[in-house]
Amino acid sequence: MYKIIKRKPLNETVVELHVEAPLVAKKAKPGQFIILRPEEGAERIPLTVAGVNSELGTVKIIFQVVGATTEKLAHKMEGDFIKDFVGPLGMPTHLDGLKKVCIVGGGVGCAIAMPIAEKLHEMGAEVTSIIGFRNRDLLILEDEFKASSDRLFVMTDDGSYGEKGNVTAPLKEMLEAGETFDMIITIGPLIMMKFVTLTAKPFGVPVTVSMNPIMIDGTGMCGGCRLTLNVDGKKVTRFACVDGPDFNGYEVDFDEAMSRGRMYFEFERHAHEETCNLYKKEVQ
């Protein structure tokens, strides 16, 4: 059992939890993830580590309520326990030698991008961050990004905060103006990462994407998280849990990943509704 030391809602659907897990806290590096099960009988879900406090032995996770399991997790309060919490899993993001980086985060993906921005900033790299949200109410971590970025662009789809438009707009502008980066690191919805990759392609800037497919064990046993990469014109299968979660954006078959991500869409929608109804009944 893993105790929740701190809980902080970041907006209506995004919650930050600090979970006591000293062994994980000691090892976790930016880009790695954990798998948790909020309670007995619940699903195992992967969540990327959003930070650690090695002195307190806590791991920070930030998640958006999107289904039954995250709904259950969101109902856990300070002092409550998470049944299972295992990690750190996957490979850390490769940051060695990077001097000038553009971080592109979308929605709750910004939570995963943030520790990478912090780490790069700490390493003395020049960090440009572009963070995007649907609207002002969904904005998270602006101050944290400000603190660790040399330049920050905040974008909203509806223009209710920052600039109106997609995260690709400022990226394209910079690249067209002749700027270049050692690496673009993008984390967010698949469709966003696909378009960030397409935007960067004509300029030949390397792109790292963080994939978040459906997983069960997270240690390379089940193969549910497999992705297809196109490596030098050859299709290869890779497992996000052990080979990733970071991949070269130019190699990832995003359309396939998007399709696979929707495999249990109906089941998940139904399960989420049922869970919400249960909580509503409890409140009544």
Next chain:
Amino acid sequence: MNPKRNEMPVQEPSVRAHNFSEVALGYSEDVAIDEAMRCLNCKTMPCVSGCPVKIRIPEFIGKIKEGDFEGAYKIITESSSLPAVCGRVCPQETQCESKCVRGIKGESVGIGRLERFVADWHNTFSTEEPQSPQPNGHKVAVVGSGPSGLTCAGDLAKKGYSVTVFEAFHVAGGVLVYGIPEFRLPKSIVAKEVETLEKLGVDIQTNVVIGKTLTVDELFEMGYEAVFIGSGAGLPNFMGIEGESLKGVYSANEFLTRSNLMKAYLDGASTPVMKGGRVAVVGGGNVAMDAARTALRLGADKVYIVYRRSMDELPARREEVEHAEEEGIEFRLLCNPVEILGYNNPENPRDEKNGFVTGMKCVRMELGEPDERGRRRPVEIKGSEFIIDVDTVVMSIGTSPNPLIKSTTEGLLVNSRGGIVVNEDGLTSRNAVYAGGDAVTGAATVISAMGAGKVAAKAIDEYLSK
């Protein structure tokens, strides 16, 4: 004396095909004693030579003859830490029973059935608690709580070692809980065997991935004097054909884990799995049989086993194949998939059915020259392609060893297939690091993994008693 063994009572095929309850129901006391009487108590004990953990078979059967079932249990547990498991899943017909003298003119003694009877009798009626032995002050770490790890842990605990087992999943048992289905090995039985080990003093730490959460070197820093690696097989193999990433294509590991470990077969389960429709399982091993029979119980209308060789080469246990056939699973033999086909609505890219499996294109095969293992090599018959209509495809074509431990343990040698290299004692290329089971051999049986755990436990004891 009866040349035939006592039949194992089983659930009717038409009934069991729709439930997850155990297929084989077990012997009664009378039937067990009757079967035990068939044992000739050979002085040379050929059966024992066929047992990877060297259970003193004629002795325990002798106790059954006397009606001393607890006495029989004690003899078995001196050699095996998991009798209720082995009595169910060991391929006895190729091991102990294959050496039975009774098998020469008739059927061998039902040794596996008797072992199961004894273990179940103990679990149901015995009030005797295992005695935790006097601690000897030595600490050993075991990686993985599958059959090899549990056996190694049990043997060492009985000798007074302080043993900690590290398990990556949230529950102990390894392949016994995620892989082998409820109808073949009820999870309550695995839990009971694990509980027995805990009573012996074995400490089980779940949610720890060795190679990630802790490394083998850190285990030594923590004061463990020897480490046994029983981390099991890993990464599932795929065929590398077109369409394997369509929705509805699973590895057997994923399909079985969803159903067994995550309980997707129960109503109201939190973890989904595709149920119903038409299912093709590709492969011919025990795992393939488990996947096919699971698919049937999840409500499939039709289940196929697609295997590229013929029935004679099918590697699964005969009993499992027979059970599968009785339940209505159709064997498409000499048949190899070349492409998995998916739904695609060109008019509507948002059609929710897009990307789901609709069929599997196969080619017919014929058997050619024997390969290096003596099995006749299947060869494609040109132009014989045909399509099987299916909604789900389960790839059950083996696994490759997991890279997590070797990549984080300096000096740990692996062979060309990724299996950890060990000597006859289970010792790896690293001092005080032992390994066994699928992590060494690649996918094999529960009992061979247990045998390896046993050998390593003995070697660890000798090493630490020096």
